[in-house]
Amino acid sequence: MFAVVMLSGIYGLLSASFFVVMDAVDVAFTEASVGAGISTLLMLTAVAMTGRTEHVTRHKPYLAFAVVFVTGCLLIYGTLDMPYFGSPDAPSHQHVAPRYINDSMQETGMPNMVTSVLASYRGFDTFGEVTVIFTAGIGVLALLSVVRGRESDAEIETLNDSMHEQYLILRIVIKMLIPFILLYAFYVQFHGDFGPGGGFQAGVIFASAIILYVMLFGLGTARRVINQSFIQILSAIGVLIYGCVGLVSILNGGSFLDYSVLSDDALAGQHLGILLIELGVGCTVASVMIIIFFKFAERNEYIQSKNGKST
């Protein structure tokens, strides 16, 4: 399982470089931080919880293989009539895209057109995505919460402390790195309108800094630094910020998420709107990632301490 997780991380990194080669820097950035970074991390935590080997199954998965085979064949069959790769006549380059490419600068004032599509033209999809992430966080919270007793807490902490004393060099290096990672996250957050980046990536980067901290200093210490219920409320606030921007634009006489009415000048309104919703996205993504990691790690600890008691 360990190898599988590592390979999928490498796959994520490789496809991120593919995207760079194809000039889709924003996508590459997301893939690198989400696909190669945080999802690998979460999967590793899951593996640590469940064990590294698969149970041997008795039945042979012929049926599953057949289904996968047929699906694969169908996909290849479907590619036969596709427009050629990168062909300028392809419908996807002809219909909607030209307006995004030619006019988005005048219409939204954003030099980065990926951000303008993501946050303005199709802003409601992004709102949906943020809600998906929020849902995931709530789901994990609902299913993995462990009720912790006071004494077991202390016990776990001592266990952790002894464990984390060892990695001295790592700890010092990480301690030096964390401020820079956080700073970089903020740069990505607020620079999304001009260069690649935005709330999603910034949130993930921010969360990974916190997760690094947790991994090296133990849950107990991290719990003293980060207030759990605050993080939970922050995840809700992110969604609410996004939604309220939409509501305010309704109240200002536009339609939902129409940023142009947020300010007297349409472009300034767009700018303000995008800044605010990116902030909302960043809040939710970062806090949900932290919640998920915390819950996984707590569960892990809980299982370990139970095993410790029984042996």
Next chain:
Amino acid sequence: MLAHLPILQVIVPLLAAPTCLILRKPSLVWLFTLLASASAFVISILLLQQVMAEGTLIYELGGWSAPWGIEYRIDKLNAFLALIISGVSTVVLLAAHTSLEKEIPQDRQTLFYILYLLSLTGMLGIVTTGDAFNVFVFLEISSLSAYALIALGKDRRALWASFQYLIMGTIGATFILIGIGLMYQMTGTLNMADLASRLPEVPQSRTLFTAYAFFIVGVCLKLALFPLHLWLPNAYAYAPSIVTAFFAATSTKVAIYLLIRFTFSVFGVEFSFSVLPLETLFLALGLLGIFVASTTAIYQNNVKHVFAYSSVAQIGYMIVGFSMATSAGLTATLLHLFNHALMKSALFLALGAVVYRIGSAELNDFRGLGRQMPLTMTAIVIGGLSLIGIPLTVGFVSKWVLVVAAIENGWWPVAALILLGSLLAVVYVWRIVETAYFKTPEPGRKPVKEAPITFLAPVWILVSANIYFGIDTRLSVEVAQAAAESLFGVSP
């Protein structure tokens, strides 16, 4: 504010969800959830009125016009669906507070309501949007919250059921995404109306065929069409009772909506039914579904399982109506969609009341309940009669319309088979009636009281709706007919 109704339909429950996390206190959150769901219901009533009077409503999100931005496009079909979803959700929520007391620990109740609201949001979002990718986004919201809600069931097996659903559901969602992606590649647009006008211009190509095939298979996984239904029975049986009552009435219906929307509005009847042997395929699967699932239902020992298999069978009826590709057939499908939502939410909610009192839904534990919980059991009996299709209940109306549509289409054997399928329903409903009324309870068991009023009220609201819409069919038939005709008339 009236102009903003289409978007408010979705964002009221959406924004209520994170607010619940801030409110925290379970009973407060319950009231708030109820309020949000009720306002969604009111909005859907207003929308339906508006659509029936003025025709299709268009709402441009972010102020960007259609193929560039995302638009909401409310016609008769989705207004009808939104009404069903928000209505059932509201009535079911009335009983939620009582039911959760025994099924979900106190500290998770708030999270339960948040997930419930998110799932409601997801379904409403899928139904109201006019953008293919937006469908996928909201599909993710509704399915993620559904997995978590099902896994919250008290029984440990709920986790396994939820995991099964997660795997099947994710495969379905991925297939749908592949389908949408390929459609985008061939047309350069994601807007449904735009897709509908551009797809016919695209030459008949293998890519288009693949797009359609992936989309349909994905949707069929979600709607639990017969051979792809394996996730459904366990998910329904082990989820918390409230969740089952809500999902049984709504979640598969949303997938059926997607099937109808993409087959009729986006790809168009000509493409859908001429290129692929869809008619025979769906007819065969629908009929097989009716018989296999009904027969399986007869042999189940858990009443929740009985009704879950019966749901798979009822989906079969809807698919049979769909496969006719006529306006009458589609009317029957839509009507059954509405009626089945009423029956199943009443039945599962009544079962929830039984579970609340006796703590299980095993058929054996039902012995003697006819005397001990008379009102609840009467509700189950009426729901069951409706499921069979006895006159004066909604079940009769939709079966009648379906049979008439089949005969109009010249499908005599199909009409006969539909009636035969109802006989199977008689068998499994009778088993429950027999156990509850004619068998004496185990001697050692303590007699149980009737369910509390907080349960009885919503159950009987739904049961009376079953009878009311069985007699006064104006609303349901009229809207279903108008929606079906609009799909066959001009594409939206």
